[in-house]
Each structure stands twice: as C-alpha cells, then as structure tokens.
Amino acid sequence: MAAIFTVDPRSGVPLYLQLIEQVKRAVALGTLGPGEQLPTVKALALDLTINPNTVARAYRDLEHDGVIDTSPGRGSFVRLDGSVGKSRRAVDDVARSVLGDAVREAKTLGLARERAAEIFGEQLDRWFPAGEKE
Amino acid sequence: MSSTYAIAIRDFTKRYGSFEAVSSLTLEVEPGSICGLLGPNGSGKTTTFKCLLNLARPTSGTMQVEGAPVQPATFEELAYVPERSALYEWLTLADHLEFNRRSYRKYDAKRADELVNLFRLERKKKVGKLSKGQQTAVALILAFSIQPRILVLDEPASGLDPVFQRVVLDLIIEAAAGGATILFSSHQIGQVERAADRVAILKNGRLIVDGTVDSLKGSEKVVEAIFDQAVPEVDGLTSDARIRRVERSGRILRAYVKEDSDGIARRLSEYSPKNVAVMDLNLEDIFINAVGGETALPQGDR
Incomplete structure (x- = not known):
C-alpha cells in the first residue's frame, strides 16, 4: 500500500510537504479510507x-491537521470521525494546490493578472454553467 | 531534542605545514539526524573525519562525540567507514566478523549474516582479493552489525554499483529510523538530497553552506528567460544584490536569485523574452553554485 505515495x-517542494499533500489527496479521493492504517515511519x-x-x-x-491519528505502538490511521468534514478540507487542500500550480504556470507564461482572471472565469463558466448551483 | 549534540566539531583547524586543509570548521550534528557532507575532492572532508575520530590531531579546535572527546570506549557506539579500506588484507570476512564479535558488546551476528547475504560476499575469501567495492561492503557490514548509535561514513557508496549504492542508502535510512545519528560524505548529491536532514558543503577547507535541505532549497530560485534571439544586455543584472549568479548560454539567460524572484522575473520580462519561468533549485544546483560552476564535479555524480 505504501506504493501509492x-x-x-x-523538486524544490520540501519532501514532507509532498508527502502531506499525497496523503491528503489519497484521503480526499478515498484511496485511503477512514480507519485505514498508514505504513510505519520506517x-x-x-x-x-x-x-x-x-x-x-x-x-x-x-x-x-486532523487527517490521521497516531497512537504509540499501534501506528498511524486515517481518522474515522468527521471524515466528511475532514476530507472536505482535504479536497480543498488538493484543489488549492492544483489551482495554485495552474495559476503559477499562467504567470510564468507572462500572463497579466487581469487576463489570467478572465481565462479563469471562462473555465469556471465552462465547468460550472450559470444557473447550476452546488 | 537533547542539548548534547551527537557530534560537535567546533572551530576546528588542521594545518599540514603551511597548507591549511580545514579552516575554523564548526559543525554540530543533532542526535538522530542524518547529515550529508559534500565537497569537491580535497575540500577537507576526510581530514575532518580523521581528526573527529582521533586518528589525526587537530591543529586547533575541539571535537566531541556525545559531549566528550573521542576515546577508545567511544567506538563501542561509533562506527567509522573510512574512504580507503582499513581492513586486514590477509584476513577473510569471517575473520573480521569474528573480531567484531569478540570486540563489541552489541555485535549482532544475525544482522551481520543478513548483510553478508545482501552484499553477496564470500566469507572465506581474503579481503585483499576483493574488489574495491566489495571491500567497501565489508567495511559497511562491520559498521552496521555493531548497532552503533553514531555512524561516520566517508563516501560509503564508493566503488559500489547503483544497486548496492541504493542498499547503502537503505542501511543509512534504516539506522536513522532506529535512532542512530549519521554523518556521511558523498559525491552522490542525489543520495544526500534524499536521505539527509541537513547538508554541509566544504570548499577548500571552509564550510560554505550549512543548512537543512529544505531551507537551502527554499533560499534560492532560478529565473530563466528564453529569448528569440541572442540574450540581450540587461543593465545592472550582475551587480544586482538580489542575484547571486547569472548564466548565459545561447538564447537562455538564467539568474540564480536570493530574494524577490518575481521582481527579477518582471525585470527580465521587460526585455520581451519568449518565456520567463521561476524555478526551484535542486541540491545539485545549490552545490554547483556554492563550489563555483568552474569546478569539475568528481566522476560518478548524481
């Protein structure tokens, strides 16, 4: 199961942050279910x-961050409680990271802030059509 | 963490005649951490190890292991793998293991067996008949089978093929997971990047970089501008205090930036490049920046 990470x-992104993001992503996507055990540190x-x-x-x-529980001697587990609320937060984290990458990419392409916002708006309109409320 | 460093080298200087091999080096290693020591050949890594282990005398400065100067008893808890083999060439691996069994309280015969199999060595062969890589493996087996609290490894992967280099890295990681402190030198920057908490870079006997891998990577960025034609002259770029170094090759300009990478990127954008990107540094970039781009890397890097 460790192979999922x-x-x-x-990369310039610190390894511990890469790992945190991947665990959060796995929890958000359900690859790691509530109560599931994570590999030991070693x-x-x-x-x-x-x-x-x-x-x-x-x-x-x-x-x-409330994503996992660690008990000495037993190991680390994905939290059982509030998995909806917690994974909501995990989903936000994943989304934030993916969108952050996209915006950064847009910036390195030399896009002005206003133009980036326009394109972002276009994409929002495309995927969240008007009238469709979540 | 404990207030006593596992290894404390303070204001250490070593002169050979008029040649100063190491100059006022201070390096403190936290217990349970992995510290990678990098530097071109002749930068003072081996000299530092030898003096740390009391195999050579410092010209000045102090060396401590777990808060005390190195004495014979220290070696119960400290294993050293030297760069050049310090094995008895006329003895076999089995002889060396027997010597270890008699000499070290914590010698673990089962662990030694595992390691011998892992490195696929013959016990009955005289060590002098083994290849350089196999001799390195013998030294590693001896070091890791006494379960020391501290490991000092001078290029522990030298002479080993990539598969065994990975094995060495695994041994280091496993020992650290068990709470050991590891100070190791390597030309394999990728190994240090993976395994080390902390990196120290020596050049000409001086410590020129010292920090956690994360903090070092976070402290600098590369701003790369690609132009349609030759790279234009950018006024004041080389004298800009925010920039450590500028590299031009063909249509590409690369600035290694200490701070405000976005500002530098905006500045370069004014010269209408095709593309400007802000990129993170990896440890190899940091190493080359530190020791100077002109320094040829020792073979076997990466």
Missing part, C-alpha cells in the same frame, strides 16, 4: 528511500 527529491522511509525524520514530520503535521 511517490516523492520527487529533486517502512515508508525505506519504501521511498527518504529520511525517516521527513516522514515523521509529515505524519506529525497530518495529525495536527
């Missing part, structure tokens, strides 16, 4: 060949 050490560090402290830090932050 991958990290890119050469197992995941070895699986990804990264520093165990990096994995431990990611798990600590995930626990702090």
Whole structure:
C-alpha cells in the first residue's frame, strides 16, 4: 500500500510537504479510507528511500491537521470521525494546490493578472454553467 | 531534542605545514539526524573525519562525540567507514566478523549474516582479493552489525554499483529510523538530497553552506528567460544584490536569485523574452553554485 505515495527529491517542494499533500489527496479521493492504517515511519522511509525524520514530520503535521491519528505502538490511521468534514478540507487542500500550480504556470507564461482572471472565469463558466448551483 | 549534540566539531583547524586543509570548521550534528557532507575532492572532508575520530590531531579546535572527546570506549557506539579500506588484507570476512564479535558488546551476528547475504560476499575469501567495492561492503557490514548509535561514513557508496549504492542508502535510512545519528560524505548529491536532514558543503577547507535541505532549497530560485534571439544586455543584472549568479548560454539567460524572484522575473520580462519561468533549485544546483560552476564535479555524480 505504501506504493501509492511517490516523492520527487529533486523538486524544490520540501519532501514532507509532498508527502502531506499525497496523503491528503489519497484521503480526499478515498484511496485511503477512514480507519485505514498508514505504513510505519520506517517502512515508508525505506519504501521511498527518504529520511525517516521527513516522514515523521509529515505524519506529525497530518495529525495536527486532523487527517490521521497516531497512537504509540499501534501506528498511524486515517481518522474515522468527521471524515466528511475532514476530507472536505482535504479536497480543498488538493484543489488549492492544483489551482495554485495552474495559476503559477499562467504567470510564468507572462500572463497579466487581469487576463489570467478572465481565462479563469471562462473555465469556471465552462465547468460550472450559470444557473447550476452546488 | 537533547542539548548534547551527537557530534560537535567546533572551530576546528588542521594545518599540514603551511597548507591549511580545514579552516575554523564548526559543525554540530543533532542526535538522530542524518547529515550529508559534500565537497569537491580535497575540500577537507576526510581530514575532518580523521581528526573527529582521533586518528589525526587537530591543529586547533575541539571535537566531541556525545559531549566528550573521542576515546577508545567511544567506538563501542561509533562506527567509522573510512574512504580507503582499513581492513586486514590477509584476513577473510569471517575473520573480521569474528573480531567484531569478540570486540563489541552489541555485535549482532544475525544482522551481520543478513548483510553478508545482501552484499553477496564470500566469507572465506581474503579481503585483499576483493574488489574495491566489495571491500567497501565489508567495511559497511562491520559498521552496521555493531548497532552503533553514531555512524561516520566517508563516501560509503564508493566503488559500489547503483544497486548496492541504493542498499547503502537503505542501511543509512534504516539506522536513522532506529535512532542512530549519521554523518556521511558523498559525491552522490542525489543520495544526500534524499536521505539527509541537513547538508554541509566544504570548499577548500571552509564550510560554505550549512543548512537543512529544505531551507537551502527554499533560499534560492532560478529565473530563466528564453529569448528569440541572442540574450540581450540587461543593465545592472550582475551587480544586482538580489542575484547571486547569472548564466548565459545561447538564447537562455538564467539568474540564480536570493530574494524577490518575481521582481527579477518582471525585470527580465521587460526585455520581451519568449518565456520567463521561476524555478526551484535542486541540491545539485545549490552545490554547483556554492563550489563555483568552474569546478569539475568528481566522476560518478548524481
């Protein structure tokens, strides 16, 4: 199951943040269900060949964010309670990250803020047609 | 974390005659962390290790392991894998393991067996008959089978093929997961990028970069501008305090930026490039920036 995570050490994004995002994404998409166990720090560090402290830090932050629970001796689990509310937040996080990448890409293409907003509006209209309220 | 560093090197200088191999080096390694030491050949890494382990005498400065100077008893908890083999060439791997069994309280025969199989070594062969890579493997087996709290590894992957290089990385990670502190030097920047909490870069005996991998990567960006024609002259770019270094090759201009990468990107945009992108640095970029682009990398990098 650890194989569901991958990290890119050469990226400028810190590895623990890459890992946090992936766990949140897996929870949001349901690949990791409520109550499901995560690999141990050691197992995941070895699986990804990264520093165990990096994995431990990611798990600590995930626990702090209410995504997982860690109990000493038993391991780390996706939280059972409020999985809807929590995964709502996880969905937001994933969306924020994907949209952030898109906006950054647009910016590096030399797009002005106003033009980017226009294009963003076009896309919103396309995928959320007028009158269709969530 | 404990207030005592696993390894504390303070204001360490080593001179050989008039040659200063290491100059006022201070490096403190937290318990349970992995510290990667990078630097071109001859930058002082091995000298530092030797003095740390009391195999050579510092000209000045102090070296401590777990809060005390290195003494014979230190080696119960500290294993060292030197860059050049310090094995007895006329003895076999089995002899070396037997020596370890008698010498170290925490010697783990089962672990040693696993490692011998992992590296696919023959126990009965004289160590002198083994390849350089196999000798490195023997030294690693001896080091990891005594379950030390601290590991000092001087280019532990040298002479090993990529598969075994990965094995070494796994051993380092596993030891760290078990709470060990690891200080290792490597030319394999990718290894350090994966495994280390912290990176120190030496050049000509001086510490020129020291920080966590994340903080180092976060501290600089590359702004890359691609032009339709030759790169134009951009006024004041090289003297801009925000920029560490500018690189031009063909139609590409690359600025290594310490702060305000967006501002630099906007500035370059005024010269109507085809594209401007702000990119993150990887550890190799940081290394080359630090030691100077003109320094040839030792072979086997990445």
